Each structure stands twice: as C-alpha cells, then as structure tokens.
Amino acid sequence: MKQVTIYDIAKEANVSVATVSRVLNNTAPVKDSTRSKIMRLIDEYQFQPNALARGLSKKETGTIGVILPDVTNPFFPEVFSGIERMARDMGYTFFLCDTIGDYERESQYLNILREKQVDGIIFLGGRINLSKCKPELVDEVVETANRIPLVLVNGDLPGTSLYRVITNESKGAEIATQYLIDSGHRDIAFIAGNDNMTTTAQKVRAFKRIMKRNGLHVSGERVLYGDFSMASGERLMNRILSNEDRPTAVFCVNDFTAVGALKAAMKAGIGVPDDISIIGFDDIPLASAIYPELTTVKQQMDILGATAVQVLHKLIMKENVKKLTVIEPELVVRESTLSRDAIQ
Amino acid sequence: MKQVTIYDIAKEANVSVATVSRVLNNTAPVKDSTRSKIMRLIDEYQFQPNALARGLSKKETGTIGVILPDVTNPFFPEVFSGIERMARDMGYTFFLCDTIGDYERESQYLNILREKQVDGIIFLGGRINLSKCKPELVDEVVETANRIPLVLVNGDLPGTSLYRVITNESKGAEIATQYLIDSGHRDIAFIAGNDNMTTTAQKVRAFKRIMKRNGLHVSGERVLYGDFSMASGERLMNRILSNEDRPTAVFCVNDFTAVGALKAAMKAGIGVPDDISIIGFDDIPLASAIYPELTTVKQQMDILGATAVQVLHKLIMKENVKKLTVIEPELVVRESTLSRDAIQ
Numbered sequence: 001m002k003q004v005t006i007y008d009i010a011k012e013a014n015v016s017v018a019t020v021s022r023v024l025n026n027t028a029p030v031k032d033s034t035r036s037k038i039m040r041l042i043d044e045y046q047f048q049p050n051a052l053a054r055g056l057s058k059k060e061t062g063t064i065g066v067i068l069p070d071v072t073n074p075f076f077p078e079v080f081s082g083i084e085r086m087a088r089d090m091g092y093t094f095f096l097c098d099t100i101g102d103y104e105r106e107s108q109y110l111n112i113l114r115e116k117q118v119d120g121i122i123f124l125g126g127r128i129n130l131s132k133c134k135p136e137l138v139d140e141v142v143e144t145a146n147r148i149p150l151v152l153v154n155g156d157l158p159g160t161s162l163y164r165v166i167t168n169e170s171k172g173a174e175i176a177t178q179y180l181i182d183s184g185h186r187d188i189a190f191i192a193g194n195d196n197m198t199t200t201a202q203k204v205r206a207f208k209r210i211m212k213r214n215g216l217h218v219s220g221e222r223v224l225y226g227d228f229s230m231a232s233g234e235r236l237m238n239r240i241l242s243n244e245d246r247p248t249a250v251f252c253v254n255d256f257t258a259v260g261a262l263k264a265a266m267k268a269g270i271g272v273p274d275d276i277s278i279i280g281f282d283d284i285p286l287a288s289a290i291y292p293e294l295t296t297v298k299q300q301m302d303i304l305g306a307t308a309v310q311v312l313h314k315l316i317m318k319e320n321v322k323k324l325t326v327i328e329p330e331l332v333v334r335e336s337t338l339s340r341d342a343i344q
Numbered sequence: 345m346k347q348v349t350i351y352d353i354a355k356e357a358n359v360s361v362a363t364v365s366r367v368l369n370n371t372a373p374v375k376d377s378t379r380s381k382i383m384r385l386i387d388e389y390q391f392q393p394n395a396l397a398r399g400l401s402k403k404e405t406g407t408i409g410v411i412l413p414d415v416t417n418p419f420f421p422e423v424f425s426g427i428e429r430m431a432r433d434m435g436y437t438f439f440l441c442d443t444i445g446d447y448e449r450e451s452q453y454l455n456i457l458r459e460k461q462v463d464g465i466i467f468l469g470g471r472i473n474l475s476k477c478k479p480e481l482v483d484e485v486v487e488t489a490n491r492i493p494l495v496l497v498n499g500d501l502p503g504t505s506l507y508r509v510i511t512n513e514s515k516g517a518e519i520a521t522q523y524l525i526d527s528g529h530r531d532i533a534f535i536a537g538n539d540n541m542t543t544t545a546q547k548v549r550a551f552k553r554i555m556k557r558n559g560l561h562v563s564g565e566r567v568l569y570g571d572f573s574m575a576s577g578e579r580l581m582n583r584i585l586s587n588e589d590r591p592t593a594v595f596c597v598n599d600f601t602a603v604g605a606l607k608a609a610m611k612a613g614i615g616v617p618d619d620i621s622i623i624g625f626d627d628i629p630l631a632s633a634i635y636p637e638l639t640t641v642k643q644q645m646d647i648l649g650a651t652a653v654q655v656l657h658k659l660i661m662k663e664n665v666k667k668l669t670v671i672e673p674e675l676v677v678r679e680s681t682l683s684r685d686a687i688q
Contacts, residue, residue, distance in 0.1 A: 005452070007452050007455060007456070010455075011455055016459060017459075063456065063460075071415055071420075071421035071424055071425075071440070072418060072421040072422060072425060072629070074416060074418070077415035077416040077421065078416060080415055080442065081415075081416060081444075084442060084444055093441075093449075093452055093453065093456055094441070094442070095439040095440070095441065096415070096439070096440035096441070096442060097437075097438070097439070097440070098424065098428060098438070098440060100425075100428055105437075108349070108351050108437055109437065111351055111355055112351070112407065112437055115360065115361070116407075116460055230629065230630070230633035231633070234633070259630075259633055259634065260633060262635070263633060263634055263635040266635040267635055285416070285574065286574070286603075286630070289574035289575070289578070289603055289604060289607060290603065290607055290634060291606070291607040291610040291611055
C-alpha cells in the first residue's frame with residue numbers, strides 16, 4: 001500500500017502542508033471545521049506523521065532548495081541523488097536551482113528561495129569554490145544563512161564559519177599521487193581544472209607535496225590548466241602527447257577530464273594503460289562504464305549528499321551539529337593504470 | 345555593469361516581485377509609500393523592465409517548474425540547459441524537480457509547484473512516456489494544466505490534448521536504420537530500453553518498419569529489452585556477442601546504452617566499427633567525447649528545451665500557440681559505424 005504523506009492529507013483536505021502541521025503539532029489555531037476535516041483524514045488513512053511532519057512548525061514547508069552550478073557535469077547530479085535518497089524518509093522535497101556557474105544567478109536563487117520560504121538551502125559549487133570570492137558575494141550567503149539554515153557542500157567562504165560538509169580532496173589527491181609513485185611512475189603530469197577554483201588549487205598542492213616528499217621534481221609544464229570538461233581533458237592530453245618527452249602517468253582533476261584524456265591517447269594510438277596511465281577523480285558512473293575502466297578517487301558523492309541533508313535537517317530542527325563534517329575519499333583501482341614494473 | 349532585474353528592485357525595496365510588477369503595470373493598488381519607494385529605485389537604477397516583467401500580472405512570479413525523471417541521465421540536463429538559455433532573456437528562473445522516475449513523486453511536485461504559485465510547468469519523462477498510463481495519473485496532469493500553463497516534452501497522455509513539444513523519434517529511428525542498411529548491413533540488432541515506455545515502442549516499431557520495407561527479417565532475439573542505462577547496454581551487448589551468429593550492426597535506444605555496448609565489444613576484443621557497427625540516439629556530449637566517437641541520431645536537445653520555453657511563455661502570456669510542435673532529428677555520422685563494403 002502506498003504510504004500516506006502529509007502532502008496527501010493536505011491535498012485531500014485542500015489545505016496547505018503548514019495547516020496540517022499546525023493541527024498535528026497544535027502550534028497555532030486552525031478553524032474548527034478545517035481541523036476536524038484533517039483529523040478525519042488522518043484517521044481514515046491511518047496517517048503516521050514522520051519525524052519531519054511532527055517537527056514542522058507553522059513556518060516550515062518541507063521543501064529544501066539545492067543550488068548547484070552545472071547539472072550537465074555528472075558529479076552534481078550524483079550528489080543530488082544522495083540528497084534525494086536520504087531526504088525521502090524525512091519527507092522533504094527539493095527545488096534544484098541550476099546556476100550555470102553564474103554568480104548573479106546564484107544571487108537570484110538565494111533571493112527566490114527566501115521568497116518561496118524553503119526550510120533550508122544546500123549550496124554546491126560556484127562562488128563557494130572560488131580561491132578568491134568577492135566580499136559582497138560572501139556577505140550575501142552569510143545574510144541568507146542568518147535567516148535560513150544553510151549548508152555548503154565541498155566549498156568554503158573566507159572569513160565565515162558556515163556549516164560545511166566536504167570531501168577531503170587534498171587527501172584524495174595525495175593517495176592518488178602516492179599510488180602512481182608506488183607503481184613505479186616518476187614523471188607524472190597533472191591535468192587541472194580552472195586555476196581560480198579551490199578544487200584545482202587543493203589537488204595541485206597535494207600532488208606537488210607528495211611528489212616532493214618522494215624526491216620527485218614537477219616542472220611547470222607538467223601542470224596544465226583548463227576547465228572541468230571532457231573537451232578540456234582531450235585538449236590538454238593532446239598537448240602532453242605532442243611533446244617527445246612524455247610522462248608515464250597523468251593525474252586528472254576529475255573523471256570528465258580523464259575521459260577526454262583517455263580519448264586523446266587512444267586516438268593518437270597511445271595505449272592506456274600500456275603506454276600511459278590515467279587516473280581520475282570523483283568516480284562518476286561513467287568512470288566504470290567506459291573501456292578501459294578508469295582508476296579514480298571515489299568521492300562517495302552519495303554519502304556527501306546524504307550527509308548534507310542530515311546536517312541541514314539538524315539545523316532546521318535546531319539540534320546541535322558540528323560546523324564541519326569531512327568525508328574521506330578512497331582510491332578505486334581499475335584498468336587505466338599500470339605498474340611500471342609490469343611494463344618493463 | 346550588471347543588468348538590474350525586477351528581482352533586484354524587489355529585494356532593494358524589500359517587497360515581492362509581484363508588488364514591483366503591480367507598480368510597473370498599474371494592475372492593482374499598491375500603498376503610496378511603497379509605490380514611491382519602488383519608483384525611486386527604478387529611476388535610480390535606470391531599470392528597464394524586460395518583456396516578462398512588463399507582462400507580469402499580479403499573479404505571476406517569474407518562476408517556472410521543470411519536472412524531470414533523472415538528472416543523472418545527461419539527456420535531461422541537456423534539455424534543461426536549452427530551457428535555461430532560452431529563458432534567461434525572458435527573465436524566468438526555474439525550479440528543477442527530480443522525480444527519480446517515481447510517479448508519486450511527480451504527483452507531489454505537481455502539488456507543490458501549484459502551492460508555490462509558479463507561472464508554468466514543463467514536464468519531461470516519467471508518466472508521460474508510459475505506453476499505458478493509469479487514468480488517475482493522467483487526470484492529475486490535466487487538472488494541473490487547467491490551472492497552470494503546462495507543456496509536455498517528448499511525451500503524451502492518452503485522451504488528452506495538452507500542449508506538447510516533441511522530437512520526431514520515429515523519424516530518427518527510421519533514418520538510423522536506413523543508414524545502416526544503405527551501408528550494407530543486413531543483420532541488425534536493436535538494444536532497447538524499458539518495454540513499457542513509448543520512446544522504446546516508437547523506435548522499435550520504426551526499426552522493424554524500415555527493415556521490412558527493405559525486405560529484411562528481424563527475428564525475436566534481435567530486439568533486446570532492458571533499461572536506458574550504460575550498464576543495460578553493456579549487459580545486452582554481452583548477450584548479443586555470446587551468440588556465434590552475430591549481427592554486423594547494433595542500433596541502441598539512446599547514447600547511454602550505446603556507450604555500454606561499445607565497452608562490452610571492446611572488452612571482448614570485438615573491433616568497433618571494424619567488426620561491428622554501433623549507432624546511438626540523442627547525441628549527448630559524451631557521444632563525441634569517447635573513442636571511437638559515436639554515430640548517433642541528434643535530438644537537438646537544446647532546441648527542444650528552448651522551444652518548450654517559447655511555447656510555455658506564449659501560454660503564460662495567453663497568446664496563440666500550436667498544440668503540437670515537432671523538432672526533426674538528424675543523423676550524425678562519426679566513427680562507430682562502417683560501411684560493409686569497406687570491410688569486405
């Protein structure tokens with residue numbers, strides 16, 4: 001049997017969810033005729049209000065706004081799937097706001113979500129990933145967070161202490177680099193994303209740190225900047241391959257650029273992993289759906305999204321919650337990397 | 345200089361967008377002090393109301409709800425990108441509602457969007473793609489469409505005359521099949537999606553029709569049903585390859601399954617296109633980002649999304665618009681298909 005939700009009761013009674021909540025929680029007066037109609041429906045459907053419904057105050061709507069920069073990059077839909085799954089049982093529904101990486105659009109959505117009275121906001125990408133974010137863009141988020149519970153995912157804003165759920169991206173880049181070195185690689189290139197984004201900066205720093213710790217030099221031309229797209233990965237890999245002096249392994253800032261790099265190598269007749277190893281970051285579904293399957297750093301996007309909802313839910317319920325929650329990434333070894341020993 | 349929008353004026357004046365609209369259009373009384381505050385800001389910022397803002401009645405909010413079944417399948421984000429781009433100039437903002445293919449979730453979102461008073465709804469996937477949709481699910485959409493402008497994309501509901509924007513999917517499947525036959529292929533398999541979805545049924549029918557028209561037989565085992573995922577494409581391709589009697593070409597219901605089929609072939613050491621040709625459908629960015637690049641039927645997802653917004657906008661503005669708008673697909677020949685003559 002279909003589980004009856006607070007939305008069904010509200011719909012059937014032709015009232016808002018907030019009204020049903022008021023009746024359930026006795027938090028505000030409701031017209032007698034409305035109250036008895038709702039009580040009759042609750043009885044009829046044997047409605048069991050879930051944790052959220054019981055906790056809803058008259059101000060709460062059961063909706064959450066999710067702001068993200070690019071639905072066409074699978075990383076974000078995957079995190080969003082984790083958000084969806086975790087929130088289902090809690091009875092939340094979502095508005096997904098795609099900003100196409102446009103900061104003005106982010107401002108607009110922050111505004112609109114406030115107007116639409118969502119209970120909370122989860123913010124991914126865009127300005128919260130900038131190495132240097134303008135003060136007015138920071139202020140806007142802080143102002144919003146003062147009014148509505150707000151959680152940043154994989155990002156930060158300078159000088160603030162907002163609630164955050166992040167992947168330990170530095171750690172992930174360290175693990176990947178060390179894995180390549182342990183496999184016998186000495187000359188490794190890094191295909192990076194935009195150089196003004198923290199996700200690029202953190203990973204490049206970790207890559208260089210581990211190389212140095214192992215006594216290996218990284219020349220300037222071994223770190224190539226572009227964006228986070230497949231086309232960028234292909235372009236930068238072509239640049240790497242056009243040199244006679246080729247690295248034996250390439251570490252890519254994300255799986256999208258790794259897929260592009262893989263294509264460039266195959267097209268040039270360079271075997272992966274036989275001639276060159278490629279390692280990605282994220283573990284989007286595509287990573288294991290292509291041939292050869294990508295070795296990559298798994299971000300646990302599902303857990304990242306789900307955890308963001310748990311933190312936000314606690315904020316909405318005014319429960320105690322840590323300012324920072326860190327999810328540890330892990331290496332997934334597949335087919336696109338090879339030990340140098342196996343080659344020689 | 346940043347272009348000032350109706351949202352900025354509303355925010356600065358600390359009133360709703362509807363109030364600014366009322367002042368702009370003189371459609372309803374607004375308190376004198378509020379009116380003069382708004383007029384001062386309009387003057388100060390030299391605000392030029394765009395077409396949408398000028399047309400906004402007191403009921404309108406400038407927001408549109410987009411309901412879709414799966415943000416992790418790139419087809420939908422691509423259509424959504426088209427929606428976004430077209431709507432920018434019109435000043436609309438969007439709520440994207442991901443239903444994870446769950447019909448109850450669709451009902452919930454239809455409800456919530458109504459509560460949140462969006463100006464219009466664009467509906468993709470889910471129940472509108474079912475070969476047999478339950479009457480109560482149909483009724484719900486019709487009821488919503490009676491109250492709020494609503495446009496279906498690539499779908500239909502039996503016994504209704506809702507506004508629709510669709511790709512001519514049958515035509516696309518016909519073109520692809522004829523192309524394979526013209527290239528000398530006689531034994532062609534079809535990797536299909538879920539068998540209860542119209543997108544599968546339409547394409548399978550068109551495939552069989554063209555095969556028959558060319559005097560070619562399609563045995564039952566040459567049409568394989570699964571779902572629309574890469575994993576399904578890989579699984580079904582493995583089944584095809586496990587038979588000694590192999591087709592020379594495989595037509596896939598979408599690019600996702602084609603990517604999976606390609607992986608299965610490469611993993612089995614079957615050359616694509618040398619040993620077997622593969623053709624997809626949609627032309628998602630991934631189609632040209634892998635090696636070999638996929639031959640596919642381009643859906644013009646961008647135009648599909650943009651056209652849906654144009655139709656919806658006309659409905660919101662109460663202008664005349666056709667019930668049905670058809671976008672024609674086109675074949676994009678890349679590297680995953682080969683003429684049989686070239687092989688023999």
